[in-house]
Amino acid sequence: MTSAVNTAAPSTAVVSHPVLNVVGLRKQFKVRDGGRTAELTAVDDVDLAIAPGETVALVGESGSGKSTLARCVTRLVDPTSGSVELDGLSLGQLSGRQLSRAYRDIQMVFQDPRSSLNPRMTVGAMLEEPLRLLGSLSAPQRGTRVAELLTEVGLPADFADRRPHQLSGGQRQRIGIARALAVDPKVVVLDEPTASLDVSVRGQVLELLARIQAERNVAYLFITHDLQVVRSIADRVLVMYLGGIVEEGPTERVFSDPVHPYTKALISAAPVAEWGVTTERFELAGEIPSPLRVPPGCRLAGRCPVSEPDCSEHRPALLPVPGSRFVACPPEVSRRGLLEPDSLDHPATPAHPRSTS
Numbered sequence: 001m002t003s004a005v006n007t008a009a010p011s012t013a014v015v016s017h018p019v020l021n022v023v024g025l026r027k028q029f030k031v032r033d034g035g036r037t038a039e040l041t042a043v044d045d046v047d048l049a050i051a052p053g054e055t056v057a058l059v060g061e062s063g064s065g066k067s068t069l070a071r072c073v074t075r076l077v078d079p080t081s082g083s084v085e086l087d088g089l090s091l092g093q094l095s096g097r098q099l100s101r102a103y104r105d106i107q108m109v110f111q112d113p114r115s116s117l118n119p120r121m122t123v124g125a126m127l128e129e130p131l132r133l134l135g136s137l138s139a140p141q142r143g144t145r146v147a148e149l150l151t152e153v154g155l156p157a158d159f160a161d162r163r164p165h166q167l168s169g170g171q172r173q174r175i176g177i178a179r180a181l182a183v184d185p186k187v188v189v190l191d192e193p194t195a196s197l198d199v200s201v202r203g204q205v206l207e208l209l210a211r212i213q214a215e216r217n218v219a220y221l222f223i224t225h226d227l228q229v230v231r232s233i234a235d236r237v238l239v240m241y242l243g244g245i246v247e248e249g250p251t252e253r254v255f256s257d258p259v260h261p262y263t264k265a266l267i268s269a270a271p272v273a274e275w276g277v278t279t280e281r282f283e284l285a286g287e288i289p290s291p292l293r294v295p296p297g298c299r300l301a302g303r304c305p306v307s308e309p310d311c312s313e314h315r316p317a318l319l320p321v322p323g324s325r326f327v328a329c330p331p332e333v334s335r336r337g338l339l340e341p342d343s344l345d346h347p348a349t350p351a352h353p354r355s356t357s
């Protein structure tokens with residue numbers, strides 16, 4: 001959030017029961033900068049709500065803060081401020097059993113299964129490890145569950161005896177997915193899960209993820225650079241730039257009619273001509289600035305071909321625009337006549353949690 005909560009009615013219905021609700025999340029790292037200690041803001045005031053069974057994609061160029069956001073959500077790192085709620089419970093306020101339960105309910109799949117799987121362990125032992133945490137299964141029951149998990153991710157049960165180096169990249173990623181699913185999570189955060197795979201294997205893994213979601217109603221937060229993957233798997237997309245969300249909405253609408261200049265540039269730079277989306281070339285000047293030197297006002301202003309003098313003054317809030325979308329670019333929103341009544345009376349982020357429908 002940038003300031004107060006927007007009291008204007010958002011253009012969307014509200015997610016009545018988000019399984020994951022992130023509010024005002026900020027993560028700063030202390031780093032050395034020219035011989036002194038400085039604060040690097042990797043994620044700045046991000047809100048995000050995901051409904052059960054929904055896939056939300058997070059896109060943005062390298063360094064925009066996607067992985068840091070994912071690691072804060074899964075508590076691999078502690079956020080500097082803000083809250084992460086799972087089924088209405090704030091993780092920061094839980095302890096003991098409730099906290100372990102919440103950790104189980106949010107699992108992560110990493111980009112490189114080779115480094116996320118222990119080379120010394122068999123597949124069976126790796127899949128059994130999280131099952132032990134459940135504490136309620138006997139050794140034979142765990143063995144049965146391992147075989148079921150392997151079947152669920154499309155691998156034969158005898159793969160339990162193999163080690164990671166005896167598997168292909170796609171098979172390793174299937175094991176990474178099986179491991180995440182072992183404790184029956186409600187949310188799986190996938191950080192570039194298909195980036196290291198061949199195109200054909202990528203398609204199979206995406207199909208697997210879609211099938212698992214249909215069967216388990218699990219929610220996915222899917223981080224990727226690959227906009228084709230986003231289009232094939234995500235219900236909604238969040239576009240991130242220099243730590244903040246600049247556009248959010250249903251995938252097809254965002255792709256077919258991007259509003260924020262950064263989204264336009266991202267889509268226009270994607271190497272896919274046949275999408276039937278805007279083919280207008282939209283280029284930004286220069287490179288993404290260092291998060292150590294975040295520009296004032298709109299962070300894109302210095303690179304944006306349609307920026308106005310005001311853009312460098314105030315950081316723009318996400319404004320609701322028709323079509324269940326939110327865009328942090330007041331000039332573009334008003335230029336296109338997308339402004340909803342009251343939006344500028346309350347120039348802040350939309351009420352939380354936001355909707356999928």
Ligand SMILES: Nc1ncnc2c1ncn2[C@@H]1O[C@H](COP(=O)(O)OP(=O)(O)OP(=O)(O)O)[C@@H](O)[C@H]1O
Pocket residue numbers: 029030031040041042060061062063064065066067068069291
């Ligand atoms: N542990 C850390 N200590 C210091 N800075 C960090 C740390 N982790 C990330 N950063 C910085 O935070 C910013 C955001 O990084 P992050 O990896 O989250 O971006 P990203 O969008 O996931 O990039 P990529 O797509 O390349 O993975 C970068 O400037 C990065 O250097």
